[in-house]
Amino acid sequence: MTKYTILLLFLSGLHQLGYSQENEIDRWDNWLLVGNKVVLGGRSSFKHSHELQMRVNNNMQSLKEWFYxxxxxxxxxxxxxxxxxxxxxxxxxxxxxxxxxxxIRKFNVIQNEKLKRQFVNQLKYQIDVDGSGTTRHGLRLVLTYNYIVNEKLIVSGLFGPFYRWSEQFTGVEFVRGGPAITYVFNDYNTFAFAPLFGAGNIAPDGWSYSFTPMLSIIIRLNNNYKYLPAKYINF
Incomplete structure (x- = not known):
């Protein structure tokens, strides 16, 4: 009788272990963000930009979205x-x-009549509406520090949380941050690489994490700005 009891307990333990492994949550993913932005205006107090961006997830194997x-x-x-x-x-x-x-509040540090460092604080409210009419609201705060190494290279660091409220979820939805490197080809063309890391709220199951590198080509059709523009990333 004791042998049968031990056998049943052993088989039950194997079943629970298998069930646990099947339902284990994958808490890590690798994304890739690739964008191309064109910036116009800036000679006066106004400018505008237009960007196409593609985002892939599922270890860079699935198209998550593309947007304008x-x-x-x-x-x-x-x-x-x-x-x-x-x-x-x-x-x-x-x-x-x-x-x-x-x-956006920016703090420019000028040395020898050239921009050397810049602190950027971005606070933004947004409303999201999908095709079915579901509405969600969000508030993001992003802090960015830019250090101009020389005329060709800018090194940055950024960090920011995103707070969401809707009928389905209310709370901090994700946090993202990391370094960024911008190479300046000339007054009109730059290339930015930002190997960002993120944490996403998957309530009630805690948090998941991701490596989210961003590649971006920026084309400016004007290099004579009335005010030095803020350097930041919209993520």
Whole structure:
């Protein structure tokens, strides 16, 4: 009788172990973000940019979305920027639309009449609407530090949380941050690489994590700005 009891307990333990492994949550993913942005204007207090970006996840094997984003920037002075934007995203199962309104406070450190360092604080509210009419709200804060090494190289660090509220979820939805390196080809063309890391809230199962490198080519059609623009990443 004791032998049968031990055997049953052993088989039961194997079953529970197998069930646990089958239902284990994969808490790590590798993304890739690739974008191309064109910036126009800036001779006055106004400029605007237009970007196409593709995002893949599932260890860089599945298309998560691609989107168009238009950003309008008004600079009342050298310290502030008001930034409304619009994003239309194409996902495998639906369309998403996002309208945002942000304010940027920048602190420029000038040495020998050249920009040497820049601190950028970005605060933005956004409303997201999908194809079925579901509405969600969000608030993001992103802090960026830019160090201009020389005329060709800019090294940056950024960090920011995103707070979401909707009928389905309310709380910090994700946090993202990391370094960024920008190579300046000339006054009009730059290339940025940002190996970012993120943490996403998958409540009630805790958090998942990701490596999210971003590659971006930026083309400026003007290099004579009224105010030095803020250098930051929209993620």
């Amino acid at each position: 984003e238009g950003v309008f920037t008004f600079s009342p002075n050298q310290n502030w920027e008001l930034v409304p934007d619009f994003r239309a995203s194409v996902k495998p199962d639906k369309m998403d639309y996002r309208i945002g309104l942000g304010a």
